Amino acid sequence: MILLVDDNTELLTSLSEFFSAYYPVKALTNPEDALAFATANRGLIEVSVVDYVMPEMSGDALARELKEVDPNMLVILMSGYVDFERVEPLLRERLIYQFFTKPIDFDRLMRSVDTAVKLYLKKQAL
Template sequence: MPKGRILIVDDEPAIVESLSEMLQSWGYETSVAADGSAGLALVEEFRPSVIITDIYMPQLDGFGLLREARALHTEIAVILLTGAGTVEMALRAIQEEGAFHYFEKPLDFAKLRLVVERAVEYS
């Protein structure tokens, strides 16, 4: 049985593929989407405990996905990713938007593993 269900949402196919493979090797079930709108559609169908999403994407961005997904299921933990982060963005992600965690790309996979484990326990 998988440790948890994780939805990965990013418009960069290489990121989605590498994250999905890594998370599956850690024992998680994954589903993927290329933008926030497609990710939101999967929230009801896949019922993830954690969403890992890029912030900057076409259509619905990561902040919008966080708000919409948490409106549907308040217990979902959302981890935000960005390749162009600032201190202000990190503060907004955590303090204002309620993200579980915030990472800048490239990702530190050891740290990501710990955060994902905590996020699954939280949700």
């Protein structure tokens, strides 16, 4: 399952429609709701695609919480505001799997999600 979290409902709807042709998808606008959903569905979410800048909680804070729920879950962070000095440590710590800038290249994101799902399933099989 793919968990999508973004406070931009228009982008969230587009991403949800795009990914739902290939994967089960849960799309949420609120990070707290996403965390509650992830906790209730522990082990069922392979990949989370999370916006970096949201009013309730930052994407990196949500990524940390999601990794506590399921350390094998892969988190892809996306943002319209590029601050590589803040993103690079998240990649180095393996807190996030990849970072995408908005506007999102859906095909590139799909390739990343496909690879991330395969990595998740491989980790689960070990």
